[in-house]
Amino acid sequence: MTENKTQPTQASVEDFIAAAGPDKQSDSERLITILQDITGEKPVLWGPSIIGFGRYHYEYDSGHEGDSALIGFSPRKRELVVYIGPGFEPFQALLTRLGKHKTGKSCLYIKRLSDIDLKVLAELMAESVKLMRGKYPA
Numbered sequence: 001m002t003e004n005k006t007q008p009t010q011a012s013v014e015d016f017i018a019a020a021g022p023d024k025q026s027d028s029e030r031l032i033t034i035l036q037d038i039t040g041e042k043p044v045l046w047g048p049s050i051i052g053f054g055r056y057h058y059e060y061d062s063g064h065e066g067d068s069a070l071i072g073f074s075p076r077k078r079e080l081v082v083y084i085g086p087g088f089e090p091f092q093a094l095l096t097r098l099g100k101h102k103t104g105k106s107c108l109y110i111k112r113l114s115d116i117d118l119k120v121l122a123e124l125m126a127e128s129v130k131l132m133r134g135k136y137p138a
Helices: 013-018 022-039 089-098 118-135
Strands: 043-046 050-053 056-059 065-068 071-075 080-083 107-110
Touching: 013 022, 013 043, 013 050, 022 043, 022 050, 022 071, 022 080, 022 118, 071 118, 089 118
Parallel strands: none
Antiparallel strands: 043 050, 050 071, 056 065, 071 080, 080 107
8 A cells, every 4th residue: 555645744834834925824824723723733734735633544445544634724826725524515505605715626725814704614614623523533
């Protein structure tokens, strides 16, 4: 079995977000505060670019298994990407109230936090964490 490419590192989260530029740094600091409150976990840099909180172990029917961050985000050049493990099907009602965003399979794309309702985002992230902890108990 191959090992997951995205592993927790000892790299500094603070240095990483400082390098993202002032706009992304400010939004990242806000997301870190919100996600620490939701998860009770400290931020950890997973791989070169994902700030993750908590961890879970998964195993697929194929036998592939590994660990991943319970929830996380990355301050990308164009937008913030929030990684929502269970995908977005359970959260359609929240997404309609969120504000300006796009979604992928499990990625929520936001240009800046000022474009969205932070209370709705926090609720969405808290519900995601709750579902992930229910599916993957520690």
